[in-house]
Amino acid sequence: MNLSSNYSTAPVSEFLLICFPNYQSWQSPRWQLWLSLPLSLLFLLAMGANAILLMTIRLEASLHEPMYYLLSLLSLLDIVLCLTVIPKVLAIFWFDFRPISFPACFLQMYIMNSFLAMESCTFMVMAFDRYIAICHPLRYPSIINDQFVLKAVIFIVARNILMCGPIPILSARLHYCRRNVIENCICANMSVSRLSCDDVTLNRLYQFAGGWTLLGSDLILIFLSYILILRAVLKLKAEGAVAKALSTCGSHFILILFFSTILLVFVLTHVAKRKVSPDVPVLLNVLHHVIPAALNPIVYGVRTQEIKQGIQKLLKKRW
Structure with a gap:
């Protein structure tokens, strides 16, 4: 069944999300179930891991420091992004609930754009x-404080x-006639x-x-910071100082790689859309809202001893 041709005759009072129009077999219930399983697991992992991280930082007094406050902000942004995108995608897969109202679509568009930019800016800070x-290091307490x-x-x-703000406003001011089928799982701007x-x-x-x-200015400043860090680390001559210095920013650098790599792959596939199936950017766009969100708290929880100890204390109190 050709969803595009059927939906295109509907009155333009709402949009219809069809996700993967170029692979009609993906529209079958069987394929949608298989696609929804890893996506729902990633969603639950992201929500649970970020919630635990937020509770740990909130309840553990030793984690009431600027670096962990910024990590809390990152977790909040990840939770909002996941809730904005993934439940609607799962509703499409599970219940074939494709309609989305104009206000809901433009609100989703605004949250996705602004919160992804906030996440990039948080990485920069x-x-x-x-x-x-x-x-x-001697000036750290006086510069990085509450x-x-x-x-x-x-x-x-x-x-x-x-x-x-102008992104959904510019889209909302347009006149929509005849076509209302969005060939995407989400209300992406274009x-x-x-x-x-x-x-x-x-x-x-x-x-x-x-x-x-x-995003471009944030990534430039991030990598400039790490170039300066690497230059300073290479000048350290004390035994073990290099390893210790690198370990303090290793978790953060891994998170940036997750965020920027998926974003870069998405941009490249979008640019090379004539050589790559249009469904690939659609899938990457969805995954970009859940994979970094699922991995961020896990990486920090595994690599940061203070957070690991805080989670262990929290679990002991609960049990």
Whole structure:
């Protein structure tokens, strides 16, 4: 059954998400079940691991430090992103619930864009935290304190809310006629905008400029921080100092690799869409909202002794 042709005649009072239009077999209940199993497991893992991490940092007094406050912010962003995307995707797979109202679609679009940008900005602030800890350890307590975290959170939220606000506004102002089938699992900006009867050049330009300005500048500053950290570490001559210094920022660097690698693969497949099936970017876009969220708390929990001890204390109190 061709979903696109059937849905295209529906009145444009809502959108319809069809996920993978190029593989009709994927629309079958059997394939949707198989796809939903790993996705639901990743979702439960992400929600549970981040909830445990937040509770541990909240209840363990020894973790009431700036670095762990930033990690808490990262967990909150991951939880919101997962709740914004994954339940709707699972509802499509399990119940064939494809309709999404205009307000819900544009709200999902806004949350996805702004919270992903907030996550990128949080990684950048955490990289600065590691830079000060390694390169200026004596000044660390005076620079990285609770007041710094408060200012950083205000900056992270304000910058990305203001910069990402025009994205759903530009899409919502368009006139949608005839077509209402989104060939995606989520309300991605261009997947929605291309259904419009109007010119979407401004939408494309803002998406491109905003994405590279926010995510691009964050990644540049992150890797600049790590270049400075690496240069400072190589100058350390005390025995074991290099290994100790690298271990303090190893978890953070691994998380950045998860985040940036999936994002980079998504961008490359989108650019090379003529050589790659359009369903691949769709799948990567969904996974980008759940895989980093599932791995972030696990990496920190495994590699950070203080968090590991805090989780053990929390479990002993509960049991």
